[in-house]
Amino acid sequence: MHIIEDFLVKRDKGYYCSYGDFYIDPLYPVKHAVVSHAHGDHASPGHKNIYSTQGTASIMKYRYNKQPVESFHIKEFGEFFQINGVDIYFYPAGHILGSAQILMVYKGVRYLYTGDYKLQEDSTCEPLEFVEAEVLITETTFANPNTKHPDPVSEILKLDVKSNILLGCYALGKAQRITAMLNQHLPHKEVLLHYQIMPIHRIYDQFIDIPMKYEAYNRKSMKGPGENKIYLVPPLTLNSYRRAKNVLKAFASGWERLQAQNDISLYLSDHVDWQDILYFIDRVKPKAIWTLHGDGRLLHDYFSEQITIRDIQSQTFRPDYC
Incomplete structure (x- = not known):
């Protein structure tokens, strides 16, 4: 050889x-x-x-x-x-x-x-x-x-708070994993998707065995009453929504530097x-x-x-x- x-x-x-x-x-x-x-x-x-x-x-x-x-x-x-x-x-x-x-x-x-x-x-x-x-x-x-990724279920359970959440994540891979984990571990949470993420979910729907539950985002829904909505948005959209009120902000990543300005740390790495x-x-x-x-x-x-x-x-x- x-x-x-x-x-x-x-x-x-x-x-x-x-x-x-x-x-x-x-x-x-x-x-x-x-x-x-x-x-x-x-x-x-x-x-x-x-x-x-x-x-x-x-x-x-x-x-x-x-x-x-x-x-x-x-x-x-x-x-x-x-x-x-x-x-x-x-x-x-x-x-x-x-x-x-x-x-x-x-x-x-x-x-x-x-x-x-x-x-x-x-x-x-x-x-x-x-x-x-x-x-x-x-x-x-x-x-x-020095890098040890935490248990992903423990991380997703951090989102079980009495507030709507603006959650930044990559449109491909991360968003679908988070949706499935929310469906499984926090089924009372409503998952809303940014329009750029929605088509990727539709592709995943053709391949995965367990159907994901989610809806398209609309401004009226997010601003309406309730405290169980989680709105998944791409990273650039999260940055543009930094001043959004009445929501907690999180970003899903394994990088510590990307957690600094958020209300909830969410260490999820792929x-x-x-x-x-x-x-x-x-x-x-x-x-x-x-x-x-x-x-x-x-x-x-x-x-x-x-x-x-x-x-x-x-x-x-x-x-x-x-």
């Missing part, structure tokens, strides 16, 4: 595999794009061929409606396909609907690109599946021993924390770890004497759907 050190490299357009002549999560148009999930920092339009899961394709088709339908090559989880001699499989990543880990097999070596992933329970997406590989290519968004990364690595059993998407220096320090580990990108921070 020989690990090819430049099997996946960072280029201006994205992460490139020259041995199969394809990109993973490219941000600019390419011939072959293998897309892990539909968040905008991983999925972009303009590619000649897009390889993804059905969930990812459905969201991309909505967001990028000028992308030719015939450019999508939809693959099931676990289905074998090949691009220029590299064997590829998708496995659930547990991040959002349709999110996939990308397993690439070349000359007997298994290279596993995680994309963004989480181990916490989420009824609105496919649960993560553990896959063994010789090379693990992992995100490091929260790769810090990424792995430090302990989850370590557990994941133990299950994958890699002989080498390549890090990207975040600051992997502490992970490098932790594994430096146990596993070959290196950074395949120079970027140390990114704003993300966390």
Whole structure:
């Protein structure tokens, strides 16, 4: 077994595999794009061929409606396909609907690109599946021993207050997870959606087994009597509503810096924390770890004497759907 050190490299357009002549999560148009999930920092339009899961394709088709339908090559989880001699499989990543880990097999070596992933329970997406590989290519968004995501149910129960709530969250993934958790754990709360979030919920409705309960926001409803309404809005909308009265404000994120100006802290992340990364690595059993998407220096320090580990990108921070 020989690990090819430049099997996946960072280029201006994205992460490139020259041995199969394809990109993973490219941000600019390419011939072959293998897309892990539909968040905008991983999925972009303009590619000649897009390889993804059905969930990812459905969201991309909505967001990028000028992308030719015939450019999508939809693959099931676990289905074998090949691009220029590299064997590829998708496995659930547990991040959002349709999110996939990308397993690439070349000359007997298994290279596993995680994309963004989480181990916490989420009824609105496919649960993560553990896959063994010789090379693990992992995100490091929260790769810090001081980072421990709290229990998500305990966090959502913070919203059980006698007040209407203005809740900022990302339109894709976070909003649907919060809606499902509110439906399950605080069923007396009315979930109202910003118009930018509503279409994504409709896509999720086609895939998930447990139907979500929600309504479109209207100004009269939010200003009416009662104290059990939770209005989900995108981040920019929350910022523009900072002066709104008679509501408590919250923002769902794993980042502490995004909790500062809110009335309720809501630590909900769709990424792995430090302990989850370590557990994941133990299950994958890699002989080498390549890090990207975040600051992997502490992970490098932790594994430096146990596993070959290196950074395949120079970027140390990114704003993300966390």
